[in-house]
Amino acid sequence: MSIKKRSPKIPLIKKTVDSKPFTTWGRAHYVSLITELITISLLFLSPVWVGFLWMSCTHYQCSVVQPVVDLYGASSSINTFIAFITEKLPPVTSTANKIYFGWVAFQVIMYLYWPSKIGTGQQTPAGHVLKYRVNGLRVWIVTHILFIAGSLITGAYSMSIIQQNWGSLMISANILGMLLTAFAYIKGNYFPTHPDDCKHSGSKLYDIFMGVELNPRIGEWFDFKLFFNGRPGIVAWTLINFSFAVAQYEQLGYVTNSMILLNILHATYVLDFFYFEDWYLRTIDIAHDHFGFYLGWGDCVWLPYTYTLQSHYIYRNPVSLSWPMFVVILSIGSVGYYIFRNANNQKDLVRKHDGNVSIWGKPARFIRTKYVTSDGEIHNSILLTSGFWGISRHFNYVGDLLMCFSFGASCGLQFDVIPYYYLVYMTILLVHRIYRDQARCRAKYGVYWDEYCNQVPYKLIPYIF
Numbered sequence: 001m002s003i004k005k006r007s008p009k010i011p012l013i014k015k016t017v018d019s020k021p022f023t024t025w026g027r028a029h030y031v032s033l034i035t036e037l038i039t040i041s042l043l044f045l046s047p048v049w050v051g052f053l054w055m056s057c058t059h060y061q062c063s064v065v066q067p068v069v070d071l072y073g074a075s076s077s078i079n080t081f082i083a084f085i086t087e088k089l090p091p092v093t094s095t096a097n098k099i100y101f102g103w104v105a106f107q108v109i110m111y112l113y114w115p116s117k118i119g120t121g122q123q124t125p126a127g128h129v130l131k132y133r134v135n136g137l138r139v140w141i142v143t144h145i146l147f148i149a150g151s152l153i154t155g156a157y158s159m160s161i162i163q164q165n166w167g168s169l170m171i172s173a174n175i176l177g178m179l180l181t182a183f184a185y186i187k188g189n190y191f192p193t194h195p196d197d198c199k200h201s202g203s204k205l206y207d208i209f210m211g212v213e214l215n216p217r218i219g220e221w222f223d224f225k226l227f228f229n230g231r232p233g234i235v236a237w238t239l240i241n242f243s244f245a246v247a248q249y250e251q252l253g254y255v256t257n258s259m260i261l262l263n264i265l266h267a268t269y270v271l272d273f274f275y276f277e278d279w280y281l282r283t284i285d286i287a288h289d290h291f292g293f294y295l296g297w298g299d300c301v302w303l304p305y306t307y308t309l310q311s312h313y314i315y316r317n318p319v320s321l322s323w324p325m326f327v328v329i330l331s332i333g334s335v336g337y338y339i340f341r342n343a344n345n346q347k348d349l350v351r352k353h354d355g356n357v358s359i360w361g362k363p364a365r366f367i368r369t370k371y372v373t374s375d376g377e378i379h380n381s382i383l384l385t386s387g388f389w390g391i392s393r394h395f396n397y398v399g400d401l402l403m404c405f406s407f408g409a410s411c412g413l414q415f416d417v418i419p420y421y422y423l424v425y426m427t428i429l430l431v432h433r434i435y436r437d438q439a440r441c442r443a444k445y446g447v448y449w450d451e452y453c454n455q456v457p458y459k460l461i462p463y464i465f
């Protein structure tokens with residue numbers, strides 16, 4: 001089928017859908033030996049790394065050098081090493097298990113039964129279009145009100161309860177994260193929700209890590225990806241920060257402006273996520289990533305423990321920022337947020353209105369594309385080439401990275417590793433994602449993607465990358 005009619009906005013693309021093997025797209029099928037080795041390392045080292053970060057903050061005021069020196073010293077014999085680890089790691093406690101599993105159960109109930117709007121996901125490679133309960137903002141508000149009111153009215157717990165049990169909660173979160181990974185792998189292999197959207201790479205370890213199922217569900221509405229990312233992960237994010245702020249108040253008698261600034265910046269990001277939860281259904285996490293260790297364990301452990309490291313840092317190292325510095329950091333974070341939100345909105349709007357929108361005061365420019373789902377159906381889509389999407393192919397990531405910088409700078413201007421850890425991590429994650437996305441979109445859109453890359457040649461920052 002050739003494309004004969006085109007509007008003036010559509011570039012000339014001579015090749016056709018039929019002439020290009022648009023057969024399969026979605027997660028990578030072939031896994032190289034190097035990828036497999038990296039996968040094994042990440043499976044084993046990620047929990048160790050999170051434990052190490054917790055230990056550094058809890059026992060070494062968030063220094064990362066001294067614990068390495070001590071670990072090296074303790075490794076002279078297996079007995080001293082085990083004694084060191086046993087002394088430093090948090091205990092398993094029934095209190096933490098009750099808090100953690102009670103919290104997750106509460107979130108499951110809220111997710112399934114609290115009144116909700118219904119959102120629509122992106123078309124999957126097999127052609128499914130799923131519906132989602134998107135009640136995150138309401139649940140976030142109710143959860144925070146209950147947490148604060150429960151403490152103030154009953155006096156049964158302090159709002160620093162999360163900080164007080166932070167180490168043992170990490171063990172509980174790991175238990176759930178590991179169980180979830182095993183469950184996701186078994187479910188993907190033996191009773192998947194949509195068998196035609198499962199992907200097997202040929203490497204069991206890679207499948208455990210990246211997942212087999214695209215959209216595992218129980219029943220019609222319990223969606224593992226949306227639930228675990230949003231609820232134990234992102235609702236918890238602001239609660240954790242808040243709990244560290246209260247702990248700081250209990251420790252010092254006041255809350256530093258750095259802690260307040262960090263809470264504001266993180267809360268903006270979190271509230272944005274829930275306010276635009278419907279938009280989130282069309283991001284890579286939900287639309288394209290499969291559910292395995294990466295998302296399952298990552299949402300239970302990695303996200304709450306590494307994304308909140310800065311509030312742990314400020315709790316251990318209280319710093320007060322000068323007010324001009326406070327304003328500068330807030331401004332950088334706000335500019336980052338402006339780019340992040342507007343870039344993401346532009347992409348969403350142009351597709352929602354089939355290109356009939358104005359961007360930066362001019363009619364949107366875009367490429368009309370076609371792609372094929374594995375049921376053989378041909379579909380149409382749009383790749384925006386103006387606004388932020390005309391500057392580079394992932395300018396939304398620049399906004400995110402500016403925000404990440406502002407989170408780190410909130411911890412003060414002394415150079416330390418932990419405050420900027422999140423910036424480094426996000427840079428690696430997003431650059432890797434650019435390459436992953438490039439391969440997936442190339443497979444999905446073929447010549448249309450090539451045309452898009454011709455029109456928007458830079459991946460992230462014009463003239464640099």
Ligand code: NDP
Pocket residue numbers: 122282283284285340344347381382383384385389393394396397400433437441444
């Ligand atoms: P994008 O929102 O950039 O989505 C990429 C997808 O959008 C592509 O796969 C393609 O999907 C579609 N697309 C690509 N180019 C265009 C275009 N020109 N016009 C229209 N559609 C296009 O990526 P992410 O999902 O990774 O990121 C979403 C946001 O979340 C970002 O702002 C990012 O910074 C943030 N993020 C935050 C993370 C965190 O942990 N805090 C982690 C990752 C991301 P298709 O065509 O198949 O629909």
